[in-house]
Amino acid sequence: MHRRLIPSLTVALMLLGAVAGAQSPTAEKKPLDVPYVPTHESLVEEMLSMAKVTGNDTLYDLGSGDGRIVITAAKKFGTRGIGFDLDPERVSEARENARRAGVTDRVRFEQQDIFTAKIADATVITMYLLPDVNMRLRPKLLSELKPGTRIVSHNYDLGDWQPVQRKEMDVSGINHTLYLWIVPQRGATGR
Numbered sequence: 001m002h003r004r005l006i007p008s009l010t011v012a013l014m015l016l017g018a019v020a021g022a023q024s025p026t027a028e029k030k031p032l033d034v035p036y037v038p039t040h041e042s043l044v045e046e047m048l049s050m051a052k053v054t055g056n057d058t059l060y061d062l063g064s065g066d067g068r069i070v071i072t073a074a075k076k077f078g079t080r081g082i083g084f085d086l087d088p089e090r091v092s093e094a095r096e097n098a099r100r101a102g103v104t105d106r107v108r109f110e111q112q113d114i115f116t117a118k119i120a121d122a123t124v125i126t127m128y129l130l131p132d133v134n135m136r137l138r139p140k141l142l143s144e145l146k147p148g149t150r151i152v153s154h155n156y157d158l159g160d161w162q163p164v165q166r167k168e169m170d171v172s173g174i175n176h177t178l179y180l181w182i183v184p185q186r187g188a189t190g191r
Contacts (some may be wrong), residue, residue, distance in 0.1 A: 018162050029060040035067050036090060039128050039154055040171045043178065050180045051124045051150040052167055053077050060084065062114040062129065062137070067094025067107070069126045074103040079124075083109040084117045120144045128154035135159055142183065149183040 039047070047069065053059060055078030061069045063085025071094075085091050094109040096160035110117070114137065119125065124144060129137070134156050141151060141158075157163065157179050166181040 006159060006164055007168055013052050014156050015036075018107075022110050027133065036087065037128070038065060039068065040067070040176075041072075043154060043169060044069050044177055046167065046169060046179055047126055047152045047154065048076070050178060051125055051126070051152045053079055053080060057123045058082075058121055059124040059126060060117075062095055062117070062119075062127040064109060065090050067109055069105055070094075070107045070109070071098055073124075075101055075105040081107045083107070084112045084114050085109065086113060088112065108113045115140065118144075120146065123149055125149065125151045126153075127151070129144070133155045139145060145183045147185045151181045151183065153179045153181075 011141065020044045043165050051057075051059075053073050057073070057077070057079045057173060059070060059073045059079050059081040061081065063065075064070060067083050070079075070081035070083045072091045073081055083091075083094055085094070091109045091111045095104075098104050098107050100108065109131055114129075119140070123147040125141065127134070127137075132152060135158070138158050138161065145151075151158075161181060163181050165178040167178045169178065
């Protein structure tokens with residue numbers, strides 16, 4: 001009986017070790033760090049309006065989901081854009097949506113962690129993340145983005161960094177808040 005138990009116990013310990021390793025702090029982030037909640041089209045339009053998006057902009061959407069913000073900016077303004085998302089299903093869906101919208105020459109979607117994504121070329125950043133994610137992202141935004149870059153967030157602010165514009169919108173009886181910041185010159189106060 002002990003001879004049968006030892007191989008089973010060995011396999012169980014190996015599996016337990018693999019599971020524990022997968023849950024270590026250095027393990028890849030899971031898409032559930034920020035749940036997928038699509039931004040209503042009227043909010044997308046207002047986010048792009050607040051940022052004064054044009055065809056000269058390069059828009060990066062952090063946590064791009066189905067790609068609607070990047071795709072809308074490309075279709076409506078001719079903007080170039082990149083969407084970053086951890087979830088391979090969302091990235092695949094966004095690529096298909098871009099193909100259907102006829103904007104694959106202007107946009108792309110990458111499965112990538114927003115904390116390691118290269119964002120320095122953006123002139124506009126859009127995001128609909130969670131408060132703690134916004135706060136963890138804030139140092140990256142301030143250190144990597146060029147002064148003058150516009151950042152628009154749906155529903156969640158960036159702590160004590162005061163937005164230059166804040167707008168409340170009611171969509172189907174639910175209140176939403178949009179925030180706009182402009183990256184200041186290096187060393188400027190008020191952020």
